[in-house]
Amino acid sequence: xxxxxxxxxxxxxxxxxxxxxxxxxxxxxxxxxxxxxxxxxxxxxxxxxxxxxxxxxxxxxxxxxxxxxxxxxxxxxxxxxxxxxxxxxxxxxxxxxxxxxxxxxxxxxxxxxxxxxx
Amino acid sequence: xxxxxxxxxxxxxxxxxxxxxxxxxxxxxxxxxxxxxxxxxxxxxxxxxxxxxxxxxxxxxxxxxxxxxxxxxxxxxxxxxxxxxxxxxxxxxxxxxxxxxxxxxxx
Numbered sequence: 001x002x003x004x005x006x007x008x009x010x011x012x013x014x015x016x017x018x019x020x021x022x023x024x025x026x027x028x029x030x031x032x033x034x035x036x037x038x039x040x041x042x043x044x045x046x047x048x049x050x051x052x053x054x055x056x057x058x059x060x061x062x063x064x065x066x067x068x069x070x071x072x073x074x075x076x077x078x079x080x081x082x083x084x085x086x087x088x089x090x091x092x093x094x095x096x097x098x099x100x101x102x103x104x105x106x107x108x109x110x111x112x113x114x115x116x117x118x
Numbered sequence: 119x120x121x122x123x124x125x126x127x128x129x130x131x132x133x134x135x136x137x138x139x140x141x142x143x144x145x146x147x148x149x150x151x152x153x154x155x156x157x158x159x160x161x162x163x164x165x166x167x168x169x170x171x172x173x174x175x176x177x178x179x180x181x182x183x184x185x186x187x188x189x190x191x192x193x194x195x196x197x198x199x200x201x202x203x204x205x206x207x208x209x210x211x212x213x214x215x216x217x218x219x220x221x222x223x224x225x
Contacts, residue, residue, distance in 0.1 A: 035214075037162075039156075044205065044216055044217075044218050044219045045154075045156075045162065045205055045207070045216040045219070046216070047207075047213050047214040047215065047216070049213075059212055059213075061212075061213035062119070062213070063213075095161055095162075097161075099209075103150075103209040103214070104152060104164070104167045104168075104209065105152075105164070105207075105209075106164050106173070108161035108162060108163075109161065110161060111161055
């Protein structure tokens with residue numbers, strides 16, 4: 001049983017949107033923050049934001065404000081990350097990861113490759 | 119945002135060598151710093167948290183230390199399976215920020 005299971009690879013055209021899901025299992029979903037972090041070619045790891053699944057409160061990195069929306073569905077222990085107005089610079093592997101209130105991200109999903117290409 | 123300046127960007131070592139990676143924070147982050155190992159096609163793996171605490175199950179050849187805003191990660195005796203990219207990450211301030219990464223190769 002994989003603690004965090006992400007949705008599969010996606011291909012989008014520039015200007016489109018993409019939603020990546022992250023399903024938690026084997027732990028209390030509402031007890032841990034979900035963070036979204038991406039790895040873009042040649043650009044290293046980049047923290048995008050986090051959601052508190054217990055109340056839905058989000059914090060987004062300034063770089064993604066207005067373009068990203070993080071939500072969750074506690075009934076199915078799943079978090080979602082929607083990114084809009086995609087450009088080629090958004091081609092990356094997107095990871096979800098959990099942390100307690102101490103914000104140390106110990107458990108990571110397997111990653112979802114999002115490719116933006118015309 | 120807190121800037122994390124990580125160096126070197128790459129290094130080549132022989133099996134058994136001692137290697138050191140440094141991260142410098144642009145502001146005080148207390149000791150709220152993690153070190154991750156990322157292998158190709160895999161998610162990052164937490165090795166060190168709170169600057170110097172070894173995550174459970176991680177070999178003791180990995181260690182971390184801190185002096186003010188300068189953080190050091192050391193592999194005491196590099197093994198072939200240590201080929202990876204290593205990142206520091208601060209979580210003291212939002213947004214969390216990462217160093218640029220250090221790619222370790224074996225000679």
